[in-house]
Amino acid sequence: MDIEFGVPGQIMPPADKAIQFAQRAEEDGFDAVWWPCHLMNWFPDSIWTEDISPLTKYQKVHTHFDPLLMMSAVGSQLERTKVGVVVTDLLRRNPAMAANALLTLDHVTQGKAILGLGSGERLNVEPYGINFDKPVGKFEEHLHVMRMLMDTDDPVTWKGEHITVEDAVLHLPPYGDRQPPIWVAAHGPRMLGITGRYGDGWLPTKMPPEQYGTSRETIIAAGEEAGRDMSHFQPGMLGYILVGPDEEAVERMTHEALVRFLCVLLPSQVYRDLGFTPPLEGKGSGFHDFIPSRVDRAEAERIVEAIDPSVVRYYAFCGTPESIVDQLKPYHANGLRHMILWNITAFGDPELARWSFDGLRQIKAMLQEA
Numbered sequence: 001m002d003i004e005f006g007v008p009g010q011i012m013p014p015a016d017k018a019i020q021f022a023q024r025a026e027e028d029g030f031d032a033v034w035w036p037c038h039l040m041n042w043f044p045d046s047i048w049t050e051d052i053s054p055l056t057k058y059q060k061v062h063t064h065f066d067p068l069l070m071m072s073a074v075g076s077q078l079e080r081t082k083v084g085v086v087v088t089d090l091l092r093r094n095p096a097m098a099a100n101a102l103l104t105l106d107h108v109t110q111g112k113a114i115l116g117l118g119s120g121e122r123l124n125v126e127p128y129g130i131n132f133d134k135p136v137g138k139f140e141e142h143l144h145v146m147r148m149l150m151d152t153d154d155p156v157t158w159k160g161e162h163i164t165v166e167d168a169v170l171h172l173p174p175y176g177d178r179q180p181p182i183w184v185a186a187h188g189p190r191m192l193g194i195t196g197r198y199g200d201g202w203l204p205t206k207m208p209p210e211q212y213g214t215s216r217e218t219i220i221a222a223g224e225e226a227g228r229d230m231s232h233f234q235p236g237m238l239g240y241i242l243v244g245p246d247e248e249a250v251e252r253m254t255h256e257a258l259v260r261f262l263c264v265l266l267p268s269q270v271y272r273d274l275g276f277t278p279p280l281e282g283k284g285s286g287f288h289d290f291i292p293s294r295v296d297r298a299e300a301e302r303i304v305e306a307i308d309p310s311v312v313r314y315y316a317f318c319g320t321p322e323s324i325v326d327q328l329k330p331y332h333a334n335g336l337r338h339m340i341l342w343n344i345t346a347f348g349d350p351e352l353a354r355w356s357f358d359g360l361r362q363i364k365a366m367l368q369e370a
Contacts, residue, residue: 001332003336003337003338003367004338005030005339005341006032006033006034006082006084006340007025007340008033008035008342009021009033009034011038012059012063012065013065015065015070018065022083028364031081031082032081032082032340033078035067035070035071036064037088038124039064040062040123040293041061041064042261042290043061044293044296045062045293046296046297047257048060052257055350067085071084072105075109076110083109085116086116086185087184087203088116089117090139090143091130091135092120095145095146096149098117098146099149100170100172102150102180105180106180107175111175115183117143117182117185118139119185120139122288123292123293126291135288138163140194141163144198145158145160147198149168149169153171154169155168181200182198183199183203183234183236184199185238186202186204186215186219187205189218192215192218192219193219193222196230197222199219199223200234202233203340205315206237206314209333212334212335213334235336235338237331237338237339239316239342240317241324241341241343242312243318243356243363244349245320245355252348253345253348253352254309254313255309257304258348259316259347259348260304260309260311261303263311264280265285265286266285266314268285270314271311274308274311276308279302279307320359321359321362322366325367329367332367341363343356
């Protein structure tokens, strides 16, 4: 099966272990290592406690390396495996600085860097003194400016609603004969169009396979309408993986608080479509409306109880390795070509954490042999 596989990079100290982990992933045949771009984690401090999970003994909840720095440190030590961020935004990172950083990474990693971009998440933006109004509009303008700076040696002038640049220049060339790739996290129609007009790849989270195929077609059509060559476009996905040795273990893990809490990211409409009251009733989604550091214990527990375990199976790929392979095959049939296997098993059962990485290797091997 013609599909690539990515895994998460290590997000916390010690940094040398992150390099060793990535080198092991390369030895195991994985095609990319990806880092999230978070200042604040999705879990509130109020439930990051030992009575919820023993994982909480080993790290503070909001502990994250800067992804671009880790891409540089790790990517320079790998032979072929790519390094990426899934995803950062152009609110915290000025588009000129983001372009300069990507091109620098392109050289340091010798062409192995992928910049994943999205419109941003309120929890990483607003608490840190950055305005979060009109995130999609800002994203499109900022990405347009970023592309302009990367695609010409001439001074760039642009006056938009959200950003103005005047006589801006950026002469750093790419490492090879193509600009380093930018992949876009997109779900809604507007973001899918932006992905087609500006992106080299696509990084959504899980959705039904038929919707994945239709959305991919929307992206390709938008790119072709803009006059772009879409033959090299890479349809990917960030897929949460809850893997166990048997279905009983998997079902038990879907009930665990930290696993259920990840589903707070889903749009409220998804809960309604599944027949449930959204845990953030009256708000759009966790991406745009949720700030964990402001959530006390009682509210965190209410949110967990409001998320039915069946929603976990909608949002994550849950099952034995064989079952997850069967779940992924329809996505490949609908165009998926780069799957990031984002292992969340430790949130469900820390004792299965080590086994789960063997499970990921089994999933990769079975799909590549299919």
